[in-house]
Amino acid sequence: xxxxxxxxxxxxxxxxxxxxxxxxxxxxxxxxxxxxxxxxxxxxxxxxxxxxxxxxxxxxxxxxxxxxxxxxxxxxxxxxxxxxxxxxxxxxxxxxxxxxxxxxxxxxxxxxxxxxxxxxxxxxxxxxxxxxxxxxxxxxxxxxxxxxxxxxxxxxxxxxxxxxxxxxxxxxxxxxxxxxxxxxxxxxxxxxxxxxxxxxxxxxxxxxxxxxxxxxxxxxxxxxxxxxxxxxxxxxxxxxxxxxxxxxxxxxxxxxxxxxxxxxxxxxxxxxxxxxxxxxxxxxxxxxxxxxxxxxxxxxxxxxxxxxxxxxxxxxxxxxxxxxxxxxxxxxxxxxxxxxxxxxxxxxxxxxxxxxxxxxxxxxxxxxxxxxxxxxxxxxxxxxxxxxxxxxxxxxxxxxxxxxxxxxxxxxxxxxxxxxxxxxxxxxxxxxxxxxxxxxxxxxxxxxxxxxxxxxxxxxxxxxxxxxxxxxxxxxxxxxxxx
Numbered sequence: 001x002x003x004x005x006x007x008x009x010x011x012x013x014x015x016x017x018x019x020x021x022x023x024x025x026x027x028x029x030x031x032x033x034x035x036x037x038x039x040x041x042x043x044x045x046x047x048x049x050x051x052x053x054x055x056x057x058x059x060x061x062x063x064x065x066x067x068x069x070x071x072x073x074x075x076x077x078x079x080x081x082x083x084x085x086x087x088x089x090x091x092x093x094x095x096x097x098x099x100x101x102x103x104x105x106x107x108x109x110x111x112x113x114x115x116x117x118x119x120x121x122x123x124x125x126x127x128x129x130x131x132x133x134x135x136x137x138x139x140x141x142x143x144x145x146x147x148x149x150x151x152x153x154x155x156x157x158x159x160x161x162x163x164x165x166x167x168x169x170x171x172x173x174x175x176x177x178x179x180x181x182x183x184x185x186x187x188x189x190x191x192x193x194x195x196x197x198x199x200x201x202x203x204x205x206x207x208x209x210x211x212x213x214x215x216x217x218x219x220x221x222x223x224x225x226x227x228x229x230x231x232x233x234x235x236x237x238x239x240x241x242x243x244x245x246x247x248x249x250x251x252x253x254x255x256x257x258x259x260x261x262x263x264x265x266x267x268x269x270x271x272x273x274x275x276x277x278x279x280x281x282x283x284x285x286x287x288x289x290x291x292x293x294x295x296x297x298x299x300x301x302x303x304x305x306x307x308x309x310x311x312x313x314x315x316x317x318x319x320x321x322x323x324x325x326x327x328x329x330x331x332x333x334x335x336x337x338x339x340x341x342x343x344x345x346x347x348x349x350x351x352x353x354x355x356x357x358x359x360x361x362x363x364x365x366x367x368x369x370x371x372x373x374x375x376x377x378x379x380x381x382x383x384x385x386x387x388x389x390x391x392x393x394x395x396x397x398x399x400x401x402x403x404x405x406x407x408x409x410x411x412x413x414x415x416x417x418x419x420x421x422x423x424x425x426x427x428x429x430x431x432x433x434x435x436x437x438x439x440x441x442x443x444x445x446x447x448x449x450x451x452x453x454x455x456x457x458x459x460x461x462x463x464x465x466x467x468x469x470x471x472x473x474x475x476x477x478x479x480x481x482x483x
Contacts, residue, residue, distance in 0.1 A: 004084040029054030083184035086155035093158040104194025108172040114303035118320030127161035129171035148177030175213035196241040232309040258301035293359030329455025336479035346455025350385035366446035367395035376407030384419030397426035400435035403461040
């Protein structure tokens, strides 16, 4: 455990460490409490609560504000020190499992589900960490507050996966996690790159910084400390940033490329789309996924390539793909016998809205009605772009609240409306349930209603309050005429 300065100091002071946490309400006797300074909450305020619950050591990035009765360590890099402590305390669990990391703007969740299905079908015991939830051998063990959890939570989950005999872990790796060192000490066998689109510029500020954050996952493969054999980069070479990654890493690690257009190792042919799913071939092997859209062919190819890096054949991969019933909140069809179509999709950027519209276009026989909004305290630059995209492609747009958080909803609407100038095919319905109801009520036979932005989420964040809300439940309740 000497790799952790926090644990080393604890042992030097004769402390028995029983746990690590950054949530004071989780502290038990013998715990180390990490007082994090978050964007909205300062963990240092909760030091007295942690002490009262039995914390034997406090780690903070600032000096103690008052005399501390237990060991107090001021860290100059608390994210690093948390990762170091978690890796050591939980017994380096990721070293003993095949680690597959998936990064990119879009497709991470779908690839994770597809790959998990393939590996499980091929006989592996799989842990999965991602945007929707965290799973062990298909069993949901926790909801997912973050796509990639904080290091203390992450290594605890990995240790649990190891105890339950997982041999492989499929995890979505966000750009935030890479920048904030949440995945420090996780040595990857395989890294998958999906694509790069406008997102998270509130955090990264520039697109190039955003790319550099994603780049860190592939640097992990080439790190001389990485002990894994046969490290492989799986890259979408139809994306220009994917081609940059390939150019840089092709001589340094194994690479497997996938595409629909450019020459690659795995390329889809004979693509056929229906409302029941998508069929295609890869190297003569027929494949079918119960997911809609050409973008999901990319996701399936990425999953097949990552599986191939783990020794799974294309024929085995095809079986695993066919067994996945769908991905929650990703172009999820809601059917209660109505005479029009209703879908829920996670699309929350202008590019993902365009992709959703393109997916549905071949099946459009009537009008397209769209419900959407933008999250508060997030990248404002995408808001007018989303407004323009929605009004340009939909016959009717119902602009509503997403997760306003602590931002004034009027400011969010004003930003979106900048891109809707010159259009008249929209109305503002701030209450999300009412907006969904208005769209469903307005739908005629053969129309398509698309509700976007929240996807799998079962809550809405208003101010600091997290309220239960599900687009799927709201649609079903309306269609069933429930009050």
